[in-house]
Amino acid sequence: MVELRAARDTDADAVGTIWASAWRDGHLGHVPEELVAVRTHASFLDRAAQRITDTTVAEVDGVVAGFIMVADDEVEQVFVDAGHRGSGVAAVLLAEAERQVAGNGHASAWLAVVEGNARARRFYERLGWHDEGAFQYAARHGDTTIPVPCRRYVKKL
């Protein structure tokens, strides 16, 4: 059974570990090497700790299986541990992200997905998201940003 709950500080390692590994699954070969170089395992652990209050986790049998981060009207992160993909956990998380965006007062939600991340794009499209075209996402790293060619996906809530 999937249970959703707000992340706690003690979840930061689990969230960061899933994030580091799943990010590579969805992004390697599809983003600039400059971005891969700075997205180290340690960087994900740090960011998970910093962003824990924006995070909702999905637990399966008491173990964190995936998470979302929502910021205003943006679904910023949707990441599921490899062992839980194809199980429906991701859809439960995305529905919760949409609920949070609506709760923030918005009639539609958006997210960025890299062009070559075919599995994620298929997943979003199946759940009613639409590709609104190409744009450059400014991926933050410290005080700088790295432009990443992405697709902008939108869903009316």
Ligand SMILES: CC(C)(COP(=O)(O)OP(=O)(O)OC[C@H]1O[C@@H](n2cnc3c(N)ncnc32)[C@H](O)[C@@H]1OP(=O)(O)O)[C@@H](O)C(=O)NCCC(=O)NCCS
């Ligand atoms: C994106 C993610 C959250 C989706 O969760 P999931 O459990 O894998 O999603 P599902 O299995 O329900 O759906 C994936 C769909 O892609 C399809 N798919 C699987 N591998 C694929 C591939 N290589 N190319 C295209 N489609 C693929 C699946 O068949 C399924 O479509 P279907 O339902 O029409 O059969 C998960 O794969 C993940 O965490 N990926 C790594 C991190 C990531 O990329 N996050 C998103 C960043 S924007």
